[in-house]
Amino acid sequence: MPIVNLPQNTPMSCRYISACQSCHFFTSSSYLSCAIHPEGVMGDSCLDWRPIPQNDEDIRFYSPDEQWEPEGASYYNGELILPPRRHLSPLEQEYLLATHPLFTGHCPQCGTAMPMADPPPLHWDCDRCGWKDDSI
Structure with a gap:
């Protein structure tokens, strides 16, 4: 043509x-x-x-x-690629920020001060009430 x-x-x-x-x-x-x-x-x-x-x-x-x-997905080479799912919802993220010892410095169950270190501990466990961080 x-x-x-x-x-x-x-x-x-x-x-x-x-x-x-x-x-x-x-x-x-x-x-x-x-x-x-x-x-x-x-x-x-x-x-x-x-x-x-x-x-x-x-x-x-x-x-x-x-x-x-x-929404958020795309086609690549004819295959639908979904966006990665967020691990936590915005409400769950807000709750985590308000209660986790990494951000508050206190046990979310009994309020006992947690030892802060740099780098922070991998596992957050309260010796007083037995609360354990099960996020990992």
């Missing part, structure tokens, strides 16, 4: 082929050639070319469900 410049004020960096005019992703903009290839195509053909939908059935065909993705 020959390379053509469609709009009159098209910057030289935008390259069009004759099939662009009949493509679903074509914008007819002098600054954005299409939604898939913003600066135009690089060769004589385009693998992403889709015909302009003519009816509701065509629109459903070109809007497949598999393009939907949960």
Whole structure:
């Protein structure tokens, strides 16, 4: 297919082929050639070319469900990659900050002062009431 410049004020960096005019992703903009290839195509053909939908059935065909993705997830090489789950919810994080001896310096069960060291201990256990930190 020959390379053509469609709009009159098209910057030289935008390259069009004759099939662009009949493509679903074509914008007819002098600054954005299409939604898939913003600066135009690089060769004589385009693998992403889709015909302009003519009816509701065509629109459903070109809007497949598999393009939907949960918030924060992405598709890589056709595989849905979910974001890593947070270990604690925001409410659990707030509770931990308000009660854990690492942040308060006191046993959350009996209030006994815990020895602070640098670096802090790996296990927080209260000798007075028997409270044990089971987070690790």
